Amino acid sequence: MERVADDMADHVICLLPGDGIGPEIIAEGVKVLNSVGEKHGTSFSYTEALIGGAAIDACGTALPEATLEAANSADAVLLAAVGGPKWDTTDPAKPRPEQGLLGIRKQLGLYTNLRPVQIFPALVGASTLKPDIVEGVDMMIVRELTGGLYFGKRERFYDEAGAGTGGAAGQRAYDTMEYREYEIERIARQAFDAARRRRGKVTSVDKANVLETSRMWREIVHRVHDADYADIQLEDLLVDNAAMQLINRPADFDVVVTENMFGDILSDEAAQITGSLGMLASASLGDGTALYEPSHGSAPDIAGKGVANPLAQILSVEMMLRFSFDMAEAADDVRRAVTCVLDEGWRTADIADAATPSEKTVGTVRMGDLVVERL
Ligand code: NAD
16 A cells, blocks of 8 residues: 655654564554544554565565655654565575564664563463462563664684684684663663653663673663662662563563663563563664564464454554653553453454453454444
């Protein structure tokens, strides 16, 4: 579908549907935005661009220049998901869908990823953990997004001499984890600011017993804390211990701040506490245009079947209203509508259980319609 931004609209949003279930769920996000616009007297206009596998097929690259331009000139970006088996490759010379994601984060300067992990009361039973452990879980994972291992120098080569291996020639590869002082300082500030809006506690996760980047991370986080955020409770946790504590006592966490790769892994673990990846949204913020997306991937196994859960996408619209458009009341409305639909027992297949009657198990479009009706 061709979309042209309406210059008269209050907010221009760049849509990046991507691959797999992406186009199906983003359509529901737009439906909700339009409904919010009507209710709150605001107009949204949309541009649309290619990213990921769809962009590789059309342009040979996962992040075409036109996509970056569309994203840069919008007030916010709504992304669905990228990737799929069609583009899976281990050949470093071939383009891969996730290069689109990493590239747009870097190019838009999106150094903070916020992932709220909350349990909707109606879904307490969906978690694999016991209800008394998950009840009350409400944390915000603050992940550094543009530094560390995913962006450091890397190489793969054939080592003829087999240096350091007693002469055994073979392939060799390395990735490097690098952080600069300002990168840690600004993410620490984001975490402490988030904690001030919440319950006032930050858990900083690192591997300071082994990694030099982590020792510097810990030092800087404490310096920022002592200078400007002494009112916030700060605790340090080694990443291996954090992985255990997240499932042991998830309700104890408020804000969790960590570097890029640790955050990638821990946020997926935390997502499982809620029982469904289809429920979790995220916001990536920098100094300019922000990007909002579900935490899950492109779910190629269910793409095109009309059964994908659109709620993570809809909840990323909620975050967009809150962080990019300063529309807290509208954002609260969206959350209330989602809560109401779940309380009434409506489920998509991924969050349905044995007790869900078949007439309450709905597809992607119907779930979007229900949220709009409750709005
Ligand atoms: P995935 O999140 O796509 O799917 C994991 C499982 O959860 C699947 O069974 C899937 O059907 C289910 N699921 C995910 N979202 C759902 C939804 N909204 N409704 C119902 N069920 C849902 O992860 P994966 O299978 O590891 O990866 C698939 C592709 O997505 C890969 O190519 C991967 O690289 C990519 N990926 C993209 C992103 C992103 O775009 N941000 C994130 C993770 C993975």
